[in-house]
Amino acid sequence: MTVSHSEPSLATATRSPLLAVTGLAVAFEVDGETHQAVHEVTFELRRGQVLALVGESGSGKSVTAMAALGLLPATARVSGSITLAGEELVGAEPRLLREVRGGRIGTIFQEPTTALNPVFTIGDQVAEAIRTHREVSRRAAAARVRELLSAVGLNDPERVARAHPHELSGGQLQRAMIAMAISSDPLLLIADEPTTALDVTVQAGILDLLRDLRARLDMAVLLITHDMGVVADLADDVVVLREGCLVEKAPVAQLFADPRHEYTRALLHAVPQLPELRLPGAASAEPRQPEPPARPPSPHAETATIDEPAVRVRDLVVEYPGRRRDRRVRAVDGVSLDIAQGEVVALVGESGSGKSTIGRALAGLVPVTAGTVQVVGVDVTRAAARALHGRELRRLRARMGIVFQDPASSLNPRRTIGASIAEPLSLHTDLAADAQRERVDELLEAVELPRRMRDRYPYEMSGGQRQRVAIARAIALDPALLIADEPTSALDVSVQARILELFRSVQQRFGFACLFISHDLAVVDQLADRVAVLHNGRMVEQGPAATVLRAPEHPYTSRLLASAPVADPARQAQRRAARQRLAA
Amino acid sequence: MRLARLISGRLLSMLITLLVISLLTYAVFYLLPSDPAQLSCGRPCTPERLADARAFMGFDRSWLQQYLGFLGGIVAGRTFGSGAAAVHCAAPCFGYSFRLNESVTQLIVDRIPVTFSIAIGAAVLWLIIGVGAGVLSAVRRGGAIDRTAMTLSTVGVSAPSYLVGLLGILLFGFTLDMVPVTGYVPLTENPVQWLWHLVLPWVVLAVLSAAVYARLTRGQMLEVLSEDYIRTARAKGLREWRVIGRHGLRNVLIPVVTVFGLDLGTLLGGAVITERVFSMPGLGSLLLDAVGNIDLPLIVGITLFSAFLIILANFLVDLVYGVLDPRAAR
Numbered sequence: 001m002t003v004s005h006s007e008p009s010l011a012t013a014t015r016s017p018l019l020a021v022t023g024l025a026v027a028f029e030v031d032g033e034t035h036q037a038v039h040e041v042t043f044e045l046r047r048g049q050v051l052a053l054v055g056e057s058g059s060g061k062s063v064t065a066m067a068a069l070g071l072l073p074a075t076a077r078v079s080g081s082i083t084l085a086g087e088e089l090v091g092a093e094p095r096l097l098r099e100v101r102g103g104r105i106g107t108i109f110q111e112p113t114t115a116l117n118p119v120f121t122i123g124d125q126v127a128e129a130i131r132t133h134r135e136v137s138r139r140a141a142a143a144r145v146r147e148l149l150s151a152v153g154l155n156d157p158e159r160v161a162r163a164h165p166h167e168l169s170g171g172q173l174q175r176a177m178i179a180m181a182i183s184s185d186p187l188l189l190i191a192d193e194p195t196t197a198l199d200v201t202v203q204a205g206i207l208d209l210l211r212d213l214r215a216r217l218d219m220a221v222l223l224i225t226h227d228m229g230v231v232a233d234l235a236d237d238v239v240v241l242r243e244g245c246l247v248e249k250a251p252v253a254q255l256f257a258d259p260r261h262e263y264t265r266a267l268l269h270a271v272p273q274l275p276e277l278r279l280p281g282a283a284s285a286e287p288r289q290p291e292p293p294a295r296p297p298s299p300h301a302e303t304a305t306i307d308e309p310a311v312r313v314r315d316l317v318v319e320y321p322g323r324r325r326d327r328r329v330r331a332v333d334g335v336s337l338d339i340a341q342g343e344v345v346a347l348v349g350e351s352g353s354g355k356s357t358i359g360r361a362l363a364g365l366v367p368v369t370a371g372t373v374q375v376v377g378v379d380v381t382r383a384a385a386r387a388l389h390g391r392e393l394r395r396l397r398a399r400m401g402i403v404f405q406d407p408a409s410s411l412n413p414r415r416t417i418g419a420s421i422a423e424p425l426s427l428h429t430d431l432a433a434d435a436q437r438e439r440v441d442e443l444l445e446a447v448e449l450p451r452r453m454r455d456r457y458p459y460e461m462s463g464g465q466r467q468r469v470a471i472a473r474a475i476a477l478d479p480a481l482l483i484a485d486e487p488t489s490a491l492d493v494s495v496q497a498r499i500l501e502l503f504r505s506v507q508q509r510f511g512f513a514c515l516f517i518s519h520d521l522a523v524v525d526q527l528a529d530r531v532a533v534l535h536n537g538r539m540v541e542q543g544p545a546a547t548v549l550r551a552p553e554h555p556y557t558s559r560l561l562a563s564a565p566v567a568d569p570a571r572q573a574q575r576r577a578a579r580q581r582l583a584a
Numbered sequence: 585m586r587l588a589r590l591i592s593g594r595l596l597s598m599l600i601t602l603l604v605i606s607l608l609t610y611a612v613f614y615l616l617p618s619d620p621a622q623l624s625c626g627r628p629c630t631p632e633r634l635a636d637a638r639a640f641m642g643f644d645r646s647w648l649q650q651y652l653g654f655l656g657g658i659v660a661g662r663t664f665g666s667g668a669a670a671v672h673c674a675a676p677c678f679g680y681s682f683r684l685n686e687s688v689t690q691l692i693v694d695r696i697p698v699t700f701s702i703a704i705g706a707a708v709l710w711l712i713i714g715v716g717a718g719v720l721s722a723v724r725r726g727g728a729i730d731r732t733a734m735t736l737s738t739v740g741v742s743a744p745s746y747l748v749g750l751l752g753i754l755l756f757g758f759t760l761d762m763v764p765v766t767g768y769v770p771l772t773e774n775p776v777q778w779l780w781h782l783v784l785p786w787v788v789l790a791v792l793s794a795a796v797y798a799r800l801t802r803g804q805m806l807e808v809l810s811e812d813y814i815r816t817a818r819a820k821g822l823r824e825w826r827v828i829g830r831h832g833l834r835n836v837l838i839p840v841v842t843v844f845g846l847d848l849g850t851l852l853g854g855a856v857i858t859e860r861v862f863s864m865p866g867l868g869s870l871l872l873d874a875v876g877n878i879d880l881p882l883i884v885g886i887t888l889f890s891a892f893l894i895i896l897a898n899f900l901v902d903l904v905y906g907v908l909d910p911r912a913a914r
Contacts, residue, residue: 071818102821109819114812118911119834129820164910180820 016086017044018220019068019188023080024090026063026244030075037063038244040080045188045237050214050221052235052252054228054267056492057463060244061224065190068222069105070097085187103133106181110193112173116165122149122173123161126180133184148179153209170351171202175209182213189213192224199350199519204563204579207233226492228271229565232256232572240264252569270497271567272522275550308377310481310513311339311362315371318357331357333537334371341480344507344514346524346545348560349534355517358534359483362515363400364393375400376480398428401474401512405486407466411458417444417469418454424476443472446506464495468502475510482507485517500526521564525549533557558582594902598895605891609884610651616880640665641682654679678888679881681874688885691870698768699866702858703851705782706789711844714794718801719836722809723828733798740795749788749861756784766863785862789855793847800843804836811835838909842901849897853890 026038038060045051053061066072068082068089082089084104089097101107109115116125126148127141136144142161149157152175165173174194181189191210195203211234214221223235231238231252238255240248240263248261259265318332332354339345347355360366361373364384373380376399383392401424404410411420421440425431431439441451447468458466467487474482487503488496504527507514518524524531525545532542533554541554552558562579566572621637622629638644641664642653656662661675673680679688717737721730757765763784769777808814809832817831818824854868863869867886874882906912 069819071815098821098823100821101819107816107819109812109816111812115816117813117817117831117835119838119909120831128822132821166911177816180816 018047018085019045019222020083021064021068021080022082024064024067024082025079026060026067026072027077028073028075029077034077036244037076038067041239041241041244041246043237043239043246043249045220045222047187047220048214048218049236050210050223050234052223052225052231052238053241054225054231054238055241056226056267056494058243059241061241062192063244064241065107065192065222065224068190069101069107070094071101099133102129102181102186103184104186105188105190106184106186107190108174108177108181108192108194111197112170112177113165113197115177116173118165120164121161122163122165122168122176126161126176126183129180129183144183145179148183149176152176152179152182152213153205154179169202170198171205174198174202174206178206178209178213182217182219185217186219188220188222190222190224193226194223195230196225196227200521200563201350201559203230204565204576207565208576210234227565228268228493228567229572232567232569233565233576240267256567256569267494268567270494272493272497272500272520272526274522274561274564274566275525275546309338310341310343310376311337311345311515312374313337313358313362313371314373316358316361316368316373317370318354318361318366319369331537332361335534335537335539336371337532337539337542339481339513339515341513342511343530344516344528346516346518346528346531347534348518348521348524348531350519350560352536353534354537355534356485359402359485359515359517362481362483363397363402394428398424398477399480401477401479401482403467403470403474403482403484403487406490407463407470408458408490410470411466413458415457416454417449417456417458417461420458420469421454421473421476424473428477439476440472443476446475446509447472448502462495463491464499467491467499471499471503471506475506475512478510479512482512482514483517484514486519487516488523489518489520496523503527521549521561522566533560555582591903594899598899601895602888602892606655606888607651609887609891610654611647615647640669678885681879681882683877683879684882688882691882692867692885692889695865695867695870697770698864699854699859699868700852701768701771701778701782702785702789702855702864702866703848705786706793706855707844707848707851709786710790710793710797713790714797715801715833715837715840717794717798718803719805719828719833721798721802722805725806730802734802737795737798740791741799743792745788745792745857746861748791749785749858752784752788753861768864768866785855785858785864788861789851789858797840797844801836801840804839805832808832808835834908838905841904841908845897845901845904846894849894850890852893852897854886 021044022042024038024041025036028035028037041060041064043051053064055061063072063076067076067078068084070089070092072078078090080090084100087096089100092100116122120128123142123145126145127138130136130141130144131138134141145161146157149160154160154172154175160168160172160176168176178194189210194210195206198206207230210221210223213219221234223230225231235252238248238250238252239246240255240261242263248255248259248264250260255264256268259268314336316332316335316337317330319328319330321328335354335358337345337347337358347358349355357366361368362375362380364380367384368381371381375396378392378396380393380396383396411417415423418437418440421443422436425436425439440454444451444453449465449468449472453461453465453469458469461469467490471487474484484503488499491499500523516524516528528545530543531545531548533540533548533552533556535556540556541548541552548557549561552561559579559582562575562582566575621634621641621643635644642650645653653662657673657675657677657679659675661673661677663670663672664680665671671680671685673687673689676689677687678692680686681688681691684691717729717733721733724730753765756762764781765784767781769781771778805828809828814827814831817827822831854866854871856868856872858864859866859868860872867889871883871886873879874886
């Protein structure tokens with residue numbers, strides 16, 4: 001692939017930076033108030049390099065990238081300078097900006113399932129990008145689409161080109177997005193959280209593809225991410241942003257080895273660490289990490305073994321009706337699982353593995369096709385079958401708490417925090433108003449929220465605070481079992497770290513058994529006594545967390561562990577090599 | 585293959601729906617206390633003449649026999665009375681208006697060109713105006729066009745059609761003397777006069793519906809414009825009009841088409857008020873006439889025909905929906 005449209009600037013481009021951002025400031029004007037989203041940010045990016053813009057939500061990393069494309073909303077005021085191969089983009093003519101977008105700068109976004117138009121085929125959408133920037137016939141564009149789709153590692157480009165977005169997986173869609181982004185041989189690729197919505201094994205493939213394309217096309221990549229593991233895997237240089245300000249700028253090795261700024265250190269510290277992995281054939285020269293101190297088993301775990309388990313699942317099968325009546329989708333396929341009282345069991349797997357379905361089956365929220373589910377000795381299946389009477393099921397649910405992934409949508413926006421927490425109390429107990437108030441205060445204190453929060457509404461709180469409220473509500477009835485379905489995956493790392501800490505302390509204090517559903521192995525390692533790994537609805541491995549996560553027996557577990565990027569460039573390079581050997 | 589099965593399945597269910605509707609309308613109208621024979625019997629109405637009339641119309645049989653006779657007439661036609669006085673109603677016979685001495689089928693067919701001319705013309709007009717205004721309002725949200733269009737649409741939504749119609753006649757018909765205010769000229773007779781006579785009814789009908797469609801389109805477009813794929817389209821370097829016209833509009837049209845099909849289906853069954861205001865001899869005025877004169881066979885016939893049009897429109901909407909939204913085609 002050749003670069004044709006910028007021949008004159010090539011000579012200078014090799015010496016001067018490809019993308020130079022100088023004193024960039026972006027402010028949004030909302031209802032007469034000015035909100036400064038980016039302050040005086042300066043950095044440079046050279047050809048063939050990957051620069052990561054790192055930061056938590058609200059850090060201004062996406063705003064910076066969108067400023068380069070001139071795609072900020074009309075309320076934005078941009079000052080400073082962004083040059084691409086010497087050409088100024090801030091305040092540029094619409095004509096030039098259109099040439100840049102999709103022509104000299106390709107862009108991929110976070111959520112591939114919504115980033116493509118649902119009513120057009122993939123081939124249509126990629127061809128449109130080509131024909132916007134090149135004068136080629138439809139036929140030539142279609143041929144080029146096939147070529148691009150196979151260049152991004154899609155096996156059946158013909159079928160993919162003719163498919164609509166809903167017919168493809170997230171990983172396939174993101175590859176198609178990449179094909180579209182590189183269709184005009186861009187100088188620069190902006191990748192805005194390109195793998196955040198994807199499973200780890202899929203993410204590993206996309207990161208490999210980006211690395212490969214960078215080398216093959218000699219293109220620069222502006223990588224926007226919150227994931228330090230992704231940074232360690234792909235970036236050459238790192239710019240750390242916080243609340244719109246640049247806090248640190250360093251080559252990747254230096255940043256991880258010796259972070260200068262306090263915020264960078266805190267950010268790196270908050271990243272949950274995966275244990276050292278003993279993979280067959282892994283390089284022995286890998287620096288030994290000190291073994292993390294074995295977490296003392298929860299105080300309730302020992303006594304639990306003699307009692308009956310909090311959860312006993314035997315040969316659970318859950319099927320959903322498929323598109324056609326004769327073909328049902330088996331989401332869970334013969335899973336057996338015990339959770340002792342006071343024990344934390346993590347259910348790990350990728351999307352479609354059936355982990356959330358098992359959680360729902362425990363709560364009696366999905367019909368069980370076969371097998372038995374017992375929670376605190378009560379048969380959930382039978383209780384759910386008598387749904388019309390429902391008293392048994394309701395009593396059972398009073399003994400469980402559930403925490404969902406997104407606290408923004410699991411709390412009623414029209415209820416105060418206090419009312420939300422008190423709801424299970426008034427549903428399942430006959431506590432008087434005074435006693436309820438007292439209990440709510442107690443719970444707020446347990447989740448480390450000030451009492452005055454009780455009169456606030458969810459929109460007045462941050463994501464982390466809302467998740468604390470969700471936890472308080474879930475433990476309001478002192479449950480025997482807490483089901484936590486990806487409780488931290490919608491949160492920033494630093495918030496996640498604090499929520500996990502809180503979770504651990506609450507679990508030790510209240511001593512409930514917990515089914516912790518997660519795709520994040522490092523999070524699981526911090527919290528779980530035991531780990532169960534699911535793949536396509538089947539349990540592939542279960543055992544003590546330390547064993548499963550350090551010396552996995554099943555190849556799928558190894559692959560899963562090897563795919564998760566760690567926040568250390570040197571270690572990550574070795575892990576990548578190990579993973580590629582594993583795949584070979 | 586799958587499409588063929590889908591269509592044949594839908595056609596079957598349409599037929600069943602129509603049968604149920606025919607039974608219900610038949611029951612409602614024929615089992616009412618009013619007696620068509622009584623109405624056509626004339627004065628003085630002796631019991632003998634009444635009995636004759638009933639036998640002639642077939643009202644002396646049980647209601648089930650009457651209903652089956654009605655269904656049979658659709659397939660094979662039927663003859664009322666016998667001998668010299670007999671009237672034949674050719675298949676498909678949807679009843680016979682003894683008041684007008686004409687088969688209901690023929691009466692409806694005669695009026696179809698008028699009503700369809702009004703309805704289709706108005707629908708095209710309101711679709712263009714409504715969707716156009718909605719898109720412009722959404723794209724220039726909060727701007728002058730948006731505010732003007734939304735103010736006008738509030739007026740349009742709340743104005744009664746007879747009032748707008750009469751005001752239109754007063755202004756354009758009499759004061760400005762630009763267009764004829766009543767009557768209908770067949771397209772085949774004089775296309776220019778056809779158009780000229782229809783302009784005012786079209787505009788009056790379209791103004792009202794365009795207001796609704798402008799609001800619907802604006803809301804949908806605002807939602808679509810905030811979708812990720814619109815950002816992707818812009819990041820591809822497309823011109824703004826292409827982003828909106830291709831990526832936006834196509835998604836906006838999905839719900840608009842659904843509503844449009846049903847509205848048009850309803851309107852094709854008779855634009856009752858508009859036809860009356862402009863003295864257009866369409867299905868709407870035929871129905872008003874029939875109701876005014878308690879012409880039961882005619883009422884049943886028009887009701888069934890309207891129901892058929894709505895069901896057909898529904899069916900067509902589903903087909904178009906499958907084309908517009910690939911996620912629905914399964």
